[in-house]
Amino acid sequence: MQDKELIQKIKLLKNISPNENWVISCRSKLAFRMEMERKQSILNKDLFTLKELFSFWQNPQSVFKAVYSFALIAVVVLGGGVLTAFGAMNSLPGTPLYPIKIAMEKARVVVSFSSENKIKLQAEMTDRRIQELNTVVGSQESLEQKSEKIGVVVSQLQEQLATAKNELPEVFNVKESKKMVDAARTMGEKAEQVEKTLARVKEILPQDVKQNMSDKLSAVAETASKTSTKAIEFMANSESDKKEVAAKVESRIQQTEEKIKIVGQKIGNSTATSTSDKLPITAVLIDQSEKVQKLVDEARINMDKNDVSAALETLKAATEIMNSTEKIADNVIADTNSKADNANKESAGNATTSTVQTGSESGEK
Amino acid sequence: MAKMEEKKFLDLYNENVAKIYRFIYFRVASEEIAQDLTSEVFLKAWQYINKPEIVFGLSLGALKQDKQLKNPRAFFYQIARNLVVDFYRQKDKAPISLDEITDKAIADKSESLIEKTDKSLEMDFIKQAMIQLSEDYQEVIVWRYLDELSIKEIAVILDKSEGAVRVVLSRALSCLKEVMKKKSIS
Secondary structure (H helix, E strand, C coil): CCHHHHHHHHHHHHHECCCHHHHHHHHHHHHHHHHHHHHHHHHHHCHHHHHHHCHHHHCCCHHHHHHHHHHHHHHHHHHHHHHHHHHHHCCCCCCCCHHHHHHHHHHHHHCCCCHHHHHHHHHHHHHHHHHHHHHHHHCCCCHHHHHHHHHHHHHHHHHHHHHHHHHCCCCCCCCCCHHHHHHHHHHHHHHHHHHHHHHHHHHHCCHHHHHHHHHHHHHHHHHHHHHHHHHHHHHHHCCCCHHHHHHHHHHHHHHHHHHHHHHHHHHHHHHHHCCHHHHHHHHHHHHHHHHHHHHHHHHHHHHHCCCHHHHHHHHHHHHHHHHHHHHHHHHHHHHHHHHHHHHHHHHHHHHHHHHHHHHHHHHHC | CHHHHHHHHHHHHHHHHHHHHHHHHHHHCCHHHHHHHHHHHHHHHHHHHHCHHHCCCCCCHHHHHCCCCCCHHHHHHHHHHHHHHHHHHHHCCCCCCHHHCCHHHECCCCCCHHHHHHHHHHHHHHHHHHHCCCHHHHHHHHHHHHCCCCHHHHHHHHCCCHHHHHHHHHHHHHHHHHHHHHHHHC
């Protein structure tokens, strides 16, 4: 027997693996222990706090002492882990338990052995991030706090969507189960939901916050779009219902067309307000948006010919061009706005100076 | 800063928990004991990183010098080895061989019954051959081919030179081949 063959046989023993639930619970216990140790070290530094906590020892009633001790131990030892885990699952960005929630979620993905489970978990996590995003946007916090928290959630979303996209197989394997197709479908839907939520967030945010986060939000929207397209591609290559796939492609075509309108409006705005030096750029933008429209029309023709993969490829190209067009349009608008702001400030400054001068002159008279 | 260290350690847990569990499981042949000892490995490792002075009874050999823990995986294996030895010492038991490992641990749910049976038979054959090897030979084979440790990493755990590890590994494979040949003839 060759060494290679022997090693292949040895590798069969790799199938021995720990129970997923145990791995998660063990990790949670470890994380909880670390947290408690950290808190204990902080507590040790503060003798006053420690004295306060154990002041019951000075109480002469031994019954009270015993009850208090038991309650304290029960809360810390028995309840702590569960409370931490429960608290973490409901935590929002900016709270101390939020990193634990994210770590617990990541641990679940790490210990999942099948790709479909990993994708399903990523879909669940994406759903949670969408809910968090909605909660943060709808909260009564200051804009600064909001934008910081939105930044945290959006970064998590970017990471999750990219991981899910990589996890989706490139080529459909006949052996792959129906579960994999279901997981891809769910992930695709969640990615689409992310795109819609981000568009809404962009509308709600004030101009200055939006401007600061523009790149980040656009990057996540792009990744979401790619993930969603890859999920549809996977479904198209699998034994999924052809009508369902066609409906999904049609929906993406419509979304792209809506985006063309939005970008068109932006180009219109930039043309109306920009100076003559920006006109060559706007001409390029108009040309690019026309190209996008042509590609979308081509995608429709491909769909009429039942060529789903060609339609998706054309849509991908259209989305790429449109995203770059939107970015340039945003930059032109931002540049024009900042120039207008500066001009306003300057004229306001000149007006104040002339008022002061007029005042001093009349005083002299 | 402390939080960063915790995060890094939890990432190390994610990367290594399955390997350490398997390593211990081969030695103790019990899911529960393997789980207990695996969690103990990570707790002891964390305690060592945090407060090396309170981790009593750990003979970490060459690793003890390496406070930066440049090779965490080797560090975990070293603790696991010591804990397994301690376990048998305390329980006054003889180490359990691979022979006692049940097939219930084979957890690939996606395969058909025939595939499972074929794989199970093949696994049983290799397992039977492995149990006839010495502990040293079993260990290097598991580390190199199941846990995919580099020769350098194995050398660190065993506190031997890389050349010595290569020799042991080569002898272990030859021995395993010989055993399998005899088994298939008989």
